[in-house]
Amino acid sequence: MAWVRVSGPPRVEVAIDMGNPFLNLTVDAFLRIGTIAATRAGAEDTYHIIQKRNISSHDFEKTLKKMCKEGVYWGTVAGFYVGTEYGVERIRGTRDWKNAMIGGAVTGAVVSAVSNNKKDKIAIDAITGAAIATAAEFINYLT
Template sequence: MPRSRFAGSLISPKVDVYIDMGNPFLNHTVDAFLKIGTVAATKTVVEETYGMITRGSVSSHNFEKSLKKMCKEGAYWGTVAGVYAGMEYGAERIRGTNDWKNAMIGGALTGALISAACNNNRDKIVMDAITGGAVATASEFLNYLT
């Protein structure tokens, strides 16, 4: 009886760009902005391409709209990631230790800052700070598992 077998490995590509800003805090912030901003922009490109294909309308107007959305999403998520990376690094430097609590502090501060920039509702800001801290802490714990 014929058999087939697949042998190989999938290795994710690693692209690392390092921009030295002359300060470790700025280095962490800019690095996170670029990496996550690129992911968000790429996600938007794929979504918009899929939308154009399913609608069957590829035009320069749709392309321009997609490009603006890509830049907006990349800048927004890059900014959130940059703020988080900076806050986590700052917490690490102030506390003098590298543990999950820095992620919690960084996530809570980021959630509060981003929320405060978008609205004036105190309860919403507190809830977003709690959510940011919880998501960052969960992410840190998941990193320890792998």
């Protein structure tokens, strides 16, 4: 007997067990957000190609490279954030919004530092990362 989901969007469930909760969460975040970023990049380039009304193999190759680059970049950022938040949770022994804030701050600072930004920009990006992660945690709590 097969079950069919009648309402809601279709879902694809994939489980990859790395043998460690930290690795499981990090890889899951990388794959989910990386897929979303790659899809967005592909959709954006497809729109531009349709606007040009001309499709070439160069356009296809450029789109594919952009999808891979965006997917890896945002997947890495998401994996780093989730891994950091999980690590903070394990260290603190508490699951609350502060873990998201710390994880966001560390992720924002690291991504900014890797991008060769100056100290002021790194601090601003850390604050921004903390604010976004904390806001997302509170919104997630409300729903």
